[in-house]
């Protein structure tokens with residue numbers, strides 16, 4: 077019988093790539109979605125109806141990390157073999173504006189889910205979406221699984237709680253529970269308010285004459301950026317091992333926001349200094365200046381390595397957004413006829 081996976085956060089960037097990956101592996105994939113007043117399943121629409129078999133490849137259930145009763149019902153019904161907790165208020169800057177909500181979803185939501193699993197399907201394997209934001213003001217470089225955490229935002233603090241709670245369920249109840257400590261990973265499906273996508277969207281719109289300027293915050297911050305499509309494989313690999321454990325997933329290369337800006341605008345042959353300005357509104361009360369991961373354990377134990385490098389990621393995201401901008405311009409021109 078096919079394995080069953082349940083993804084919380086299936087509508088997000090990672091949820092969509094992980095769904096594709098698991099469907100290809102023959103899994104029966106279930107996802108938890110939130111009711112929204114507008115359409116929120118765009119990233120998984122292509123998977124919802126299998127074009128070849130005219131069957132539903134994904135099964136979606138309404139639920140929320142803040143609502144344990146909905147999670148219990150879904151878990152009892154689905155009885156998944158693997159559960160991926162990708163659900164979160166995932167924006168660091170927003171977490172300063174909504175700290176309590178962020179902690180409710182990202183920290184408490186994780187323990188609500190872990191308790192529901194313990195009660196309904198304790199044998200299921202569990203993946204927790206941890207973050208390099210937990211390293212915050214980094215205590216050593218590069219960062220590994222043993223580097224001390226020093227979170228610098230409500231989001232980072234909430235993820236540290238969820239990380240230790242996952243370890244505690246492993247040690248206290250023998251749960252097969254793993255933490256991925258993932259460094260920043262991006263794609264054409266990245267939310268538009270994260271810096272890489274904000275840059276590729278704006279630069280390509282500027283190229284097509286749809287926008288004049290791009291306003292950014294701290295250009296000096298450095299991140300270890302990889303491709304989301306690569307990173308979901310590492311999540312899956314963690315749950316295929318004999319023993320549960322925690323793994324850093326990263327490329328081992330770091331670049332500043334300014335370097336990302338330069339790479340995108342150079343690709344489009346635009347002088348970035350003419351159109352990019354710094355707006356302090358995008359600064360954070362406390363910044364994470366440098367992230368650089370050491371994924372040796374992931375490489376040696378899981379056999380995982382990233383396939384897409386920095387330049388390829390820049391090209392992939394810029395090309396995808398350029399296509400969107402061209403279409404946007406054509407629609408505008410047709411509307412003017």
Ligand code: NAP
Nearest residue numbers: 085087088089090140141162163164166205207258260261
């Ligand atoms: P994302 O695009 O922001 O997706 C977040 C997902 O969580 C969405 O499906 C969202 O649903 C769902 N969600 C939000 N609040 C929820 C709630 N109360 N109950 C249930 N679901 C909820 O994030 P992502 O980039 O795919 O990241 C996936 C996970 O990895 C997140 O936990 C994030 O914190 C973590 N992470 C990401 C990175 C990265 O660089 N991308 C790095 C390290 C860790 P809606 O669509 O309804 O909003």
Ligand code: G4F
Nearest residue numbers: 166168207208209259260269270271272292293294297358
């Ligand atoms: O793209 P960002 O918003 O990502 P951030 O804060 O690193 O968080 C992302 O990666 C984490 C993994 O380390 C995830 F856990 C988290 O869920 C999320 O996916 O910002 C990256 C850097 C920051 O230093 C920020 O200050 O870019 C800087 N930045 C400069 N101007 C900006 C902007 N960030 C945003 N979002 N918007 C700007 O205009």
